[in-house]
Amino acid sequence: MPALDLSTHPGHLARRLQQAHTLLWHTVVSEDVTSPQFAVLNALVGEGGMDQRSVGERVGLDRSTVAEVIRRLADRGLLDKVRDPKDGRRSVLHTTDEGRRVHRRLAPRTARMNQIFLGPLDAGEQATFLELLRRVADAVEGLRGGERG
DSSP states (O other): OOOOOOOOHHHHHHHHHHHHHHHHIIIISSSSSOOOHHHHHHHHHSSEEEHHHHHHHTTOOOOHHHHHHHHHHHHSSSSSEEEEEEEEEEEEEOOHHHHHHHHHHHHHHHHOOOOOOOOTTTTHHHHHHHHHHHHHHHHHHTTTTTTTT
């Protein structure tokens, strides 16, 4: 069997894209705060008081990953976990003052990184590319729906 043309395999291209994103993230945005950590901070800056499950759903992280991200952010003093007074089994999450400062510092850097990342595409291609990525990601997440929780 001859070698496959991996340039036609979406998983191979997605891996290459992820490598490029990781390199840009560490170079332009932060070596200390990861992209998933920023996504959680961003969700909580937008709407504090969510529980861990809701945050995971909002940012597209599975249960174990969001738990680890939240633990690391809490350990660094960027968010607080507080028992829900209405439901003791549930904790609600809020960014700390330091978490909001980190978010304010990194948000413009993420915008710059996105400009670089999408730079090879014109404005129309960028919109189409993002829409197609969202559609594929949403479809795949729908397949594993029972896994998140």
